[in-house]
Amino acid sequence: MSQDLWIKMANLVFELEKRLSTQQVPAGITRNIDRMKTVVEEAGLLLLNPTGEAYAETRTDLEASITGSASGTLTILDVIKPIVYVSQDGRRSLLQKGVVIVGQK
Amino acid sequence: MSSTINFAIDLGTTNSLIARAGNGSVDIFKNPAGMKVTLPSVVAFRKDRILIGDKAREYVEKDPANVFAAFKRKMGTSESFFIANDGTFKTPIELSTIILQELQHFIYTGEKPESVVITIPASFDTVQSNATKEAGYAAGFKEVLLLQEPIAASLAFANKEGKAGLRGQWLVYDLGGGTFDVALVKIEDDEMKVIDHEGDNFLGGLDFDQLMITQLFVPYLEKQFGVKDLASKMLSAGGKYNKLYYQLLYKAEEAKIGLSNHPHADIEFDFTDEEGEEEEVFFTIARDDFDNIVRDKVTYSISFIRELLERNRLRSGDIAEVVLVGGSTYIPLIRSMLAEELGIVVNTSIDPTTAVVEGAAYYAGSKTSKLGGRSGAGGSTEAGVSGVQGTGGAGAKGDAAGGSKGAARGTTGTRGAGGAGASIEVKLAYQPNSREQAEYFAASVIRAPRGSRYRITRSDGGYDSGLKPVAERISEMLMLLPNTMNIFQLRLYDEKGELLDAEVPEIGIVQGMYSIYGQPLPNDICLEVDDTDNNITHLEVIFERNTILPIRKSVTKTLSRTIAKGSDDQLLINVLEGSRYSSPQSNLPIGIVSISGRQLKTDLVKGCDIDLSFEITESRDITVTAYISMIDEEFRQAFSPSSRTVNVSRMKEEVDYLYRVSQRQLDRLLQKELYEESAALQQAMNELDSIRQKLQKVSEDDVTDTKYQLDDQKRRLAKVIDASERGGKILVLKEEYFAKKERYRELLAQSGNPELLMRLEALGKEENEWMSHCSAQFLRWKIDEMDRMTWDVKRKDIGYITSLYLSYAMRPNEDYSDINEIKMLKKRGDEALTRRNPDEIVSIVYRMYELLIDKDREEEIRGTGLR
Numbered sequence: 020m021s022q023d024l025w026i027k028m029a030n031l032v033f034e035l036e037k038r039l040s041t042q043q044v045p046a047g048i049t050r051n052i053d054r055m056k057t058v059v060e061e062a063g064l065l066l067l068n069p070t071g072e073a074y075a076e077t078r079t080d081l082e083a084s085i086t087g088s089a090s091g092t093l094t095i096l097d098v099i100k101p102i103v104y105v106s107q108d109g110r111r112s113l114l115q116k117g118v119v120i121v122g123q124k
Numbered sequence: 125m126s127s128t129i130n131f132a133i134d135l136g137t138t139n140s141l142i143a144r145a146g147n148g149s150v151d152i153f154k155n156p157a158g159m160k161v162t163l164p165s166v167v168a169f170r171k172d173r174i175l176i177g178d179k180a181r182e183y184v185e186k187d188p189a190n191v192f193a194a195f196k197r198k199m200g201t202s203e204s205f206f207i208a209n210d211g212t213f214k215t216p217i218e219l220s221t222i223i224l225q226e227l228q229h230f231i232y233t234g235e236k237p238e239s240v241v242i243t244i245p246a247s248f249d250t251v252q253s254n255a256t257k258e259a260g261y262a263a264g265f266k267e268v269l270l271l272q273e274p275i276a277a278s279l280a281f282a283n284k285e286g287k288a289g290l291r292g293q294w295l296v297y298d299l300g301g302g303t304f305d306v307a308l309v310k311i312e313d314d315e316m317k318v319i320d321h322e323g324d325n326f327l328g329g330l331d332f333d334q335l336m337i338t339q340l341f342v343p344y345l346e347k348q349f350g351v352k353d354l355a356s357k358m359l360s361a362g363g364k365y366n367k368l369y370y371q372l373l374y375k376a377e378e379a380k381i382g383l384s385n386h387p388h389a390d391i392e393f394d395f396t397d398e399e400g401e402e403e404e405v406f407f408t409i410a411r412d413d414f415d416n417i418v419r420d421k422v423t424y425s426i427s428f429i430r431e432l433l434e435r436n437r438l439r440s441g442d443i444a445e446v447v448l449v450g451g452s453t454y455i456p457l458i459r460s461m462l463a464e465e466l467g468i469v470v471n472t473s474i475d476p477t478t479a480v481v482e483g484a485a486y487y488a489g490s491k492t493s494k495l496g497g498r499s500g501a502g503g504s505t506e507a508g509v510s511g512v513q514g515t516g517g518a519g520a521k522g523d524a525a526g527g528s529k530g531a532a533r534g535t536t537g538t539r540g541a542g543g544a545g546a547s548i549e550v551k552l553a554y555q556p557n558s559r560e561q562a563e564y565f566a567a568s569v570i571r572a573p574r575g576s577r578y579r580i581t582r583s584d585g586g587y588d589s590g591l592k593p594v595a596e597r598i599s600e601m602l603m604l605l606p607n608t609m610n611i612f613q614l615r616l617y618d619e620k621g622e623l624l625d626a627e628v629p630e631i632g633i634v635q636g637m638y639s640i641y642g643q644p645l646p647n648d649i650c651l652e653v654d655d656t657d658n659n660i661t662h663l664e665v666i667f668e669r670n671t672i673l674p675i676r677k678s679v680t681k682t683l684s685r686t687i688a689k690g691s692d693d694q695l696l697i698n699v700l701e702g703s704r705y706s707s708p709q710s711n712l713p714i715g716i717v718s719i720s721g722r723q724l725k726t727d728l729v730k731g732c733d734i735d736l737s738f739e740i741t742e743s744r745d746i747t748v749t750a751y752i753s754m755i756d757e758e759f760r761q762a763f764s765p766s767s768r769t770v771n772v773s774r775m776k777e778e779v780d781y782l783y784r785v786s787q788r789q790l791d792r793l794l795q796k797e798l799y800e801e802s803a804a805l806q807q808a809m810n811e812l813d814s815i816r817q818k819l820q821k822v823s824e825d826d827v828t829d830t831k832y833q834l835d836d837q838k839r840r841l842a843k844v845i846d847a848s849e850r851g852g853k854i855l856v857l858k859e860e861y862f863a864k865k866e867r868y869r870e871l872l873a874q875s876g877n878p879e880l881l882m883r884l885e886a887l888g889k890e891e892n893e894w895m896s897h898c899s900a901q902f903l904r905w906k907i908d909e910m911d912r913m914t915w916d917v918k919r920k921d922i923g924y925i926t927s928l929y930l931s932y933a934m935r936p937n938e939d940y941s942d943i944n945e946i947k948m949l950k951k952r953g954d955e956a957l958t959r960r961n962p963d964e965i966v967s968i969v970y971r972m973y974e975l976l977i978d979k980d981r982e983e984e985i986r987g988t989g990l991r
């Protein structure tokens with residue numbers, strides 16, 4: 020499977036997990052999601068969810084939309100797409116920037 | 125050394141790109157931060173740093189006083205931009221220079237081009253063109269050639285189609301993210317020329333996204349959830365739904381892209397209504413809906429073409445085709461309306477995003493540089509930068525990775541720079557290990573030229589400090605990627621943005637992995653699984669030695685045999701600590717979960733999946749969870765190092781197995797008259813026998829320490845037996861391993877299967893890790909791995925299949941369970957050999973194997989039930 024398809028799959032798994040995080044879900048579904056994440060990891064991708072982390076303009080792993088005022092301490096309020104790194108020959112490189120919404124908490 | 129220019133830059137209003145021509149093809153460079161080919165043409169002057177591209181774009185709307193975009197439109201004017209943060213002015217040329225310099229950082233080959241082709245819109249006049257050239261020179265190029273964008277796109281198209289595609293006159297329709305241009309191009313006197321052009325600087329893909337929000341998303345949400353005046357609540361910075369606006373912009377863009385390929389796009393997002401209720405929004409947009417809202421804009425763009433044709437007294441029939449450029453031209457409506465309304469053939473053969481830079485690179489590849497040999501591809505020159513190399517890499521060194529807390533690393537690098545004899549000295553100080561998300565970094569920079577800037581980037585592309593002024597002491601919080609070695613580069617640039625020749629050591633910070641705060645695992649943690657082909661078990665590593673605790677992992681295994689409901693048979697999840705290369709019996713059992721037939725409500729059928737999760741806390745508590753999807757049941761057990769778990773019936777099986785293995789080995793040693801070695805083995809066997817007897821008296825729920833003591837003894841003896849095998853059995857297996865590897869390598873090379881050959885070579889590369897200390901079981905497992913890997917190739921090789929058949933056919937009939945059938949099989953086999961059909965012979969061999977009585981099963985052990 021090509022890397023593009025793996026990224027699409029990773030995004031879908033991420034979205035699914037995010038949507039379910041606000042509700043009570045049966046353990047079986049959580050388990051299946053964990054399994055899907057393991058498969059994505061086995062394909063060499065590292066998925067990061069930066070929700071709640073402080074935002075800095077030095078973070079080139081993020082594509083941010085800033086809500087409200089851009090001054091003061093900014094926090095990542097919402098993650099639309101996760102950050103995806105790939106491991107190749109023992110080195111990591113950024114494959115997909117995280118698409119996030121940042122603002123004051 | 126090439127004397128052609130080769131390098132080309134598309135310096136766009138919205139995005140810029142850089143490419144290089146070579147060997148007849150074009151390589152478009154990617155941004156090392158983010159790996160995209162496009163760099164947004166935006167520069168941000170934040171309080172303490174300069175940001176370029178994607179990061180700068182984020183602040184376009186939020187900090188307009190310090191962030192500048194679309195400055196290309198002002199090229200050649202006397203307008204300057206005031207930067208509120210530092211009170212200075214920047215001209216459009218200076219801002220373009222920054223973009224051009226940034227694009228040069230994309231060149232991963234390390235080349236430093238001195239000549240370049242830069243594209244300009246057809247509408248640029250002489251002053252604007254000269255301004256572009258000036259930006260090129262200021263960015264460090266010694267020679268700058270300009271090329272009109274429609275010509276560049278046409279060249280990309282011509283290269284794709286061959287010369288036949290370049291007849292008569294054609295239109296280049298360029299609709300990007302925020303600008304629109306259309307140009308009439310033709311060949312006159314063998315020269316491609318832009319005859320006329322038209323355009324709107326404020327029309328592009330972003331308009332379509334916004335139309336989707338205001339005309340499709342907002343009415344839907346207002347109607348569905350009774351929200352009033354949603355649009356203004358979304359667009360005001362402090363509005364309740366401001367965050368939603370940004371979410372919807374992404375959703376709109378995604379839907380727009382989706383609708384270019386599919387008739388429908390699904391929109392899905394969460395929405396909080398006025399009462400604060402969380403709602404799931406899901407609706408579908410048809411391409412027709414999208415077409416209806418953007419139709420007016422497309423019609424508007426076509427009106428420019430009509431004007432252009434009218435002005436040049438041309439009819440649609442005079443135009444050979446329309447070449448599409450710019451990301452927005454992927455929209456099917458644009459393609460169909462251009463064809464329908466104008467009746468002109470629409471050419472979509474080139475990539476609209478990269479067409480301009482690609483065409484410009486082809487042009488650059490054909491243009492000779494006036495600088496001669498110093499230009500283009502060969503340009504790894506260091507003109508203007510000379511000096512004597514100083515002493516690099518010395519200085520106080522801190523502890524290496526894994527070192528103690530507080531041992532900061534200090535390194536020094538100096539190198540001559542600027543040709544003036546003065547050398548820049550850089551001293552770095554930082555923690556080589558960190559458990560934080562960001563680590564403090566400091567450096568002192570001595571003798572840097574006035575106006576110098578520095579920049580720190582992380583090698584994986586996830587961090588960029590931006591360009592910051594150099595002071596004698598500089599400091600930065602470096603963002604770290606978790607559980608990995610983070611490599612950063614510090615680079616220095618002079619006033620003009622040229623890289624300074626200062627030697628700065630790489631900055632390496634390990635996050636999480638080797639920190640003394642986390643406890644590393646002293647041994648591998650493995651799971652015992654069945655090798656059903658050989659009826660033995662082997663170890664599969666779950667957590668590698670030195671992994672930092674706490675840790676969690678899930679694996680999915682398959683049931684290797686059916687476990688009947690109500691039976692005494694059991695499925696064992698046996699977690700062991702030790703070396704993954706040794707036998708399961710010699711490793712320390714740290715947790716075992718047994719699921720017996722008596723616990724089951726229904727049979728567990730061979731082949732069903734079992735999800736296993738393993739979790740080890742920092743204090744080494746282990747939790748094993750097994751979930752069997754077939755019966756939807758979860759088994760969970762936690763083990764702590766203080767309460768070791770030993771399964772008595774499993775130990776009995778293991779002791780029996782070890783006894784049989786040592787008996788066989790003892791016979792071999794005695795045959796070879798190796799009495800000294802056999803004495804040690806005999807002693808081990810006596811002890812095993814004594815364990816066997818003691819185990820008979822121990823019940824499964826025995827509360828004394830006896831079973832633990834016996835388990836310790838068993839492991840010690842397993843090691844003795846492992847070691848004694850190494851002398852004899854292992855040697856034979858090693859010979860078999862290497863002989864097979866060589867044979868398979870030849871076979872795969874002949875069969876032309878490079879992928880399998882690579883996998884075989886990869887297997888060989890790992891050999892050194894385990895060859896000297898592995899168990900016989902491990903080696904046999906590796907041989908099987910090679911056998912399996914090559915089986916598809918072997919089964920088609922008539923020579924191999926023939927010899928395999930003969931090895932079975934030569935055995936006496938008495939070795940088989942059914943003499944009549946084996947006789948018949950041998951007869952059929954001999955006939956099949958004459959037909960030389962490998963598949964037919966293989967099917968006979970399979971059956972012969974099944975009939976074989978002694979399948980070398982003396983060493984088998986009842987498995988765990990997992991594979």
